[in-house]
Amino acid sequence: MDVRHADRIADALEELVFTGQFNDGDRLDEIRLAKQFGVSRTPIREALQRLVASGIAEQLPRRGVFVRQPGPVELMEMFETMAEIEAVCGRLAARRISDEALAELEQANDLCRAAMASQDTDAYYRENERFHHTIYAQSGNSYLAGQALRLHRRLKPFRRLQLRLRGRLAQSMGEHEEIVAALRSGDDARAATALRDHVGIQGEKFRHLMTELRTAAQ
Amino acid sequence: MDVRHADRIADALEELVFTGQFNDGDRLDEIRLAKQFGVSRTPIREALQRLVASGIAEQLPRRGVFVRQPGPVELMEMFETMAEIEAVCGRLAARRISDEALAELEQANDLCRAAMASQDTDAYYRENERFHHTIYAQSGNSYLAGQALRLHRRLKPFRRLQLRLRGRLAQSMGEHEEIVAALRSGDDARAATALRDHVGIQGEKFRHLMTELRTAAQ
DNA sequence: AATCACTTTATTGTATACAAAAATGTTGAC
DNA sequence: GTCAACATTTTTGTATACAATAAAGTGATT
Numbered sequence A, B: 001m002d003v004r005h006a007d008r009i010a011d012a013l014e015e016l017v018f019t020g021q022f023n024d025g026d027r028l029d030e031i032r033l034a035k036q037f038g039v040s041r042t043p044i045r046e047a048l049q050r051l052v053a054s055g056i057a058e059q060l061p062r063r064g065v066f067v068r069q070p071g072p073v074e075l076m077e078m079f080e081t082m083a084e085i086e087a088v089c090g091r092l093a094a095r096r097i098s099d100e101a102l103a104e105l106e107q108a109n110d111l112c113r114a115a116m117a118s119q120d121t122d123a124y125y126r127e128n129e130r131f132h133h134t135i136y137a138q139s140g141n142s143y144l145a146g147q148a149l150r151l152h153r154r155l156k157p158f159r160r161l162q163l164r165l166r167g168r169l170a171q172s173m174g175e176h177e178e179i180v181a182a183l184r185s186g187d188d189a190r191a192a193t194a195l196r197d198h199v200g201i202q203g204e205k206f207r208h209l210m211t212e213l214r215t216a217a218q
Numbered sequence C: 001a002a003t004c005a006c007t008t009t010a011t012t013g014t015a016t017a018c019a020a021a022a023a024t025g026t027t028g029a030c
Numbered sequence D: 001g002t003c004a005a006c007a008t009t010t011t012t013g014t015a016t017a018c019a020a021t022a023a024a025g026t027g028a029t030t
Helices: A005-018 A030-037 A041-053 A072-096 A099-117 A121-138 A142-163 A168-185 A188-217 B005-018 B030-037 B041-053 B072-096 B099-117 B121-138 B142-163 B168-185 B188-217
Strands: A057-060 A064-067 B057-060 B064-067
Touching: A005 A030, A005 A041, A030 A041, A041 A057, A041 A064, A041 B041, A072 A121, A072 A142, A072 A168, A072 A188, A072 B072, A072 B142, A099 A121, A099 A168, A121 A142, A121 A168, A142 A168, A142 A188, A142 B072, A168 A188, B005 B030, B005 B041, B030 B041, B041 B057, B041 B064, B072 B121, B072 B142, B072 B168, B072 B188, B099 B121, B099 B168, B121 B142, B121 B168, B142 B168, B142 B188, B168 B188
Parallel strands: none
Antiparallel strands: A057 A064, B057 B064
């Protein structure tokens, strides 16, 4: 386990930002972080560069690096983009998917359903991810799949919130089954629509949560 | 003009890689680059990190940073992804585009045609970019537009090659007009198809060039 | 008290020094 | 000549030192 400090720290900082340990606009103080991680400023700076490159933080020259939590508008845009990219993956996958992958999707769905029944949320999230990642891969375009994966990861913390809504899990399962059916039939337009709607609903639910929080705060 | 060395150098290196000054697998020697740019290793390392983050180079821990030119397969995947993303932008834009933007698209097309007539390739490329960038922006989703822009930039050097083919420019102009017509009519499916085909053809033409080069080399 | 010029401090960006690991070269046995 | 073990050199990764710039503090003037 001999990994570069900079990489380890970048992962740690990313996790801290994603889990809400930092607020939007917080300055990432190099010296403080250096002390905190027990290293010099050099690996810290490399880690910060990585955060900036992946859009998690913003750099103002000669001013510092600031965490940049996406606001409501940007989040909705990201969900819409995710919906469209998943739709594209589904459209391509409908024509290219293998029987093995179809079986894997159904297995993931079965395990999802079992996890829902036994209230095992970790297992649910894991199998849900496997479901989506399989579709990305079956687009037959590894570049596209990589892009989809990136955004999927970025939205992970926000998707979790929305999945906590009452009845959302069961609804989501139903959508998954429609997606598999579309893929199995090879109907690319149907697969695209099913996936776009599935992810689009996530965005809708999330927006709902946001406005509720907003009005509750007032 | 007081920009960080690291940023300036990252841009310069990116340009060097894009213009083919480096071959796939070339190691980016920190010390050599430091001498070359007249700075220390520190800003060079920051610049290299940026290249790695944007996928232009690859980092092997404790080994170095190596340029990573996309191969034929990855390039085709990138073109396919670009086609799909542009199709998405077009689909959304068909419902959201403003009259001003439609006028801008037509103006860009007019200037493109004029540039074609006067053999002004620089002007052609400029207006062609304006055309596509306008569509990205009119998707009404700035996150999606940003992603489209990124990939568009990445493919720029390869798109230029394909545009040199005999008759391709005129054909491309016709496709542009179909795109505008679709957007004007608000027919989202038609706009998506027009854009997907337009960019898809670019990929096809490019693949053609590649295989020709391949067979010529043998 | 508010504001402006000026000084001081803090922080970023860059250079250099050092440590650790990989690449390279050398020697000797077979 | 080939290969392996060891020594040397190079190169990466990190720490520290220094320079440049922005932020904060101080005091005089109105």
